[in-house]
Amino acid sequence: xxxxxxxxxxxxxxxxxxxxxxxxxxxxxxxxxxxxxxxxxxxxxxxxxxxxxxxxxxxxxxxxxxxxxxxxxxxxxxxxxxxxxxxxxxxxxxxxxxxxxxxxxxxxxxxxxxxxxxxxxxxxxxxxxxxxxxxxxxxxxxxxxxxxxxxxxxxxxxxxxxxxxxxxxxxxxxxxxxxxxxxxxxxxxxxxxxxxxxxxxxxxxxxxxxxxxxxxxxxxxxxxxxxxxxxxxxxxxxxxxxxxxxxxxxxxxxxx
Amino acid sequence: xxxxxxxxxxxxxxxxxxxxxxxxxxxxxxxxxxxxxxxxxxxxxxxxxxxxxxxxxxxxxxxxxxxxxxxxxxxxxxxxxxxxxxxxxxxxxxxxxxxxxxxxxxxxxxxxxxxxxxxxxxxxxxxxxxxxxxxxxxxxxxxxxxxxxxxxxxxxxxxxxxxxxxxxxxxxxxxxxxxxxx
Numbered sequence: 001x002x003x004x005x006x007x008x009x010x011x012x013x014x015x016x017x018x019x020x021x022x023x024x025x026x027x028x029x030x031x032x033x034x035x036x037x038x039x040x041x042x043x044x045x046x047x048x049x050x051x052x053x054x055x056x057x058x059x060x061x062x063x064x065x066x067x068x069x070x071x072x073x074x075x076x077x078x079x080x081x082x083x084x085x086x087x088x089x090x091x092x093x094x095x096x097x098x099x100x101x102x103x104x105x106x107x108x109x110x111x112x113x114x115x116x117x118x119x120x121x122x123x124x125x126x127x128x129x130x131x132x133x134x135x136x137x138x139x140x141x142x143x144x145x146x147x148x149x150x151x152x153x154x155x156x157x158x159x160x161x162x163x164x165x166x167x168x169x170x171x172x173x174x175x176x177x178x179x180x181x182x183x184x185x186x187x188x189x190x191x192x193x194x195x196x197x198x199x200x201x202x203x204x205x206x207x208x209x210x211x212x213x214x215x216x217x218x219x220x221x222x223x224x225x226x227x228x229x230x231x232x233x234x235x236x237x238x239x240x241x242x243x244x245x246x247x248x249x250x251x252x253x254x255x256x
Numbered sequence: 257x258x259x260x261x262x263x264x265x266x267x268x269x270x271x272x273x274x275x276x277x278x279x280x281x282x283x284x285x286x287x288x289x290x291x292x293x294x295x296x297x298x299x300x301x302x303x304x305x306x307x308x309x310x311x312x313x314x315x316x317x318x319x320x321x322x323x324x325x326x327x328x329x330x331x332x333x334x335x336x337x338x339x340x341x342x343x344x345x346x347x348x349x350x351x352x353x354x355x356x357x358x359x360x361x362x363x364x365x366x367x368x369x370x371x372x373x374x375x376x377x378x379x380x381x382x383x384x385x386x387x388x389x390x391x392x393x394x395x396x397x398x399x400x401x402x403x404x405x406x407x408x409x410x411x412x413x414x415x416x417x418x419x420x421x422x423x424x425x426x427x428x429x430x431x432x433x434x435x436x437x438x
Contacts, residue, residue, distance in 0.1 A: 009364075012364045017369065022283060024286045032311075
């Protein structure tokens with residue numbers, strides 16, 4: 001227990017300081033003002049971010065839209081029917097000419113391919129040289145070459161043509177045509193560009209895939225840019241590749 | 257001046273209203289800070305920290321008591337927090353309660369506040385802190401022990417020594433004054 005004297009002493013001291021005040025230097029307020037200032041700036045920054053959110057979304061959408069629009073014409077030429085025929089003609093024509101040249105001058109082809117054909121069987125099978133053996137050797141080598149040709153035919157059809165050329169020039173075309181339709185001696189009139197060109201399959205399937213892909217990417221980007229998760233921009237694409245931006249969500253939000 | 261007039265402005269972070277609140281209470285709060293500090297500079301530091309807390313937490317004031325009382329509480333808490341960092345109270349031996357003797361009857365009415373303030377500021381930091389908290393702010397030993405993380409007996413011993421020192425100083429001053437007079 002505190003004694004009455006101690007309590008009295010404490011009371012007297014307390015009473016002395018009850019209305020006590022002291023002078024404050026004028027510079028002190030400036031220091032306090034400086035310290036409480038950063039809080040205001042922070043609040044303003046947050047406010048500005050919210051304010052410009054929609055503008056940044058719109059800007060991003062415009063950039064994406066412009067980029068797609070710039071890419072669009074090239075893809076349209078590839079997808080349309082007329083352009084396909086033109087491209088096919090350009091690609092296939094040199095190939096046809098080359099085949100025709102081969103038919104007209106088979107010797108040139110023979111000279112070119114000869115070293116490749118002889119090298120494979122010869123060092124292994126030949127021991128004694130006479131006419132019969134030579135015939136036999138030719139047959140063996142031809143058999144070996146044919147086997148080799150069959151082996152390589154799926155990957156390298158030109159090898160098959162070269163093998164046939166060594167023994168009988170007249171059989172070049174038949175053998176080659178049996179192995180690969182691409183090396184068949186072409187009659188330009190008979191060549192159907194549509195049948196040679198395999199691209200149109202893509203032209204039939206790709207627009208739908210592309211349609212889903214582009215609009216899907218745009219919708220994904222738009223959904224991720226919007227804080228809060230509500231989708232307000234919706235991109236749709238028609239069969240001609242034209243992209244439409246749906247703004248209904250934005251107006252609906254503003255109505256609230 | 258009606259404090260309600262600038263309280264709303266302070267809540268809206270209005271600089272003019274904040275300055276008005278500061279001008280209204282700064283002198284009184286400086287008096288509080290000086291009691292806990294050992295110098296004018298320390299007191300200014302405590303005052304600045306206290307007012308920053310006031311402005312940052314002004315929305316927590318519930319209008320139940322007086323604004324001045326709320327600001328004062330913040331100043332006292334800031335001062336305690338400030339002093340606690342520099343004071344090592346555990347090092348001082350606790351005084352047995354039986355050894356605490358009753359102080360003499362003292363009359364300090366004739367003593368100037370500034371002189372008394374100087375005496376308090378000259379006390380050891382631990383003595384000054386506990387004396388302020390117990391004698392002037394009205395904390396109990398239990399509350400002081402909890403706030404300063406010390407034992408209750410340590411708080412009592414600090415208070416006892418603080419009183420003794422103060423009374424010695426008052427006696428010394430009175431003796432000097434009487435000597436000059438005679």
